[in-house]
Amino acid sequence: MDFDFSPIIANWRFLGGGLLVTILLSISTIVCATILGAAVGLGRTYSNGWLRVPLTFYVDSMRAMPILVILVWIFFAFPIAFGLTLPPFLAALLALTLHISAYVSEIVRAGVVSVRFGQVRAGLALGMSSAQIIRKIVLPQAIVRILPPYGSILSITIKETAVATVIAVPEYMHQSEVVASQSLRPIEVFTMAMVVYFILLFPVTRGVDFVYRRIAHLGRS
16 A cells, blocks of 8 residues: 555644644633633532532533534534524533533642641631631642542543534544545544644643642641
8 A cells, every 4th residue: 555645744734723723722722621620529519508509410410412513513513503503612611611611620629628627626616717828738738639530530621622523523533534534634634643643642742740749748637
């Protein structure tokens, strides 16, 4: 079998534009999901019982549904139900954020409850308020402890942006499918896609591991 990578070279600008969209969608999702997930995780840990019920339902429902189902519903059913049509990029961002934030919330909650309660009692004995205890005692340790699973979430987020191709978001996988169908060179195009995703993901995972090894002692108690 002869391999011909000339279609990739000829369409490098087209594929590069898709790569930029993938990076933008990944960063936007990570930021939004981290903020929402942290809020949900802290809410489930420290809120009153009446708020925990809807938050728990949100987390369980988002983790129970495939991201593809959420994405398709938001893009196709949301306009029918609410009369509001979202652009493909915003629909993908919303779906990914809702899905990923559920996992982030559980990571945050696990990190917070892993801090020994004796430290909270010590803070109370010193006259610290609940907000001060969370900010100065619990969160600094929890943030360090959640780094390894959070690194996995970063990788998952970048990979799951590829599902946005089903609603024609011009990210890298979508652009690769276009080039592959036009050039009739799917092996070469999708092999390059594998390489590109590896190049994106490897520094992220190794970077998080490197940072964690440097600061892991700060999370020990």
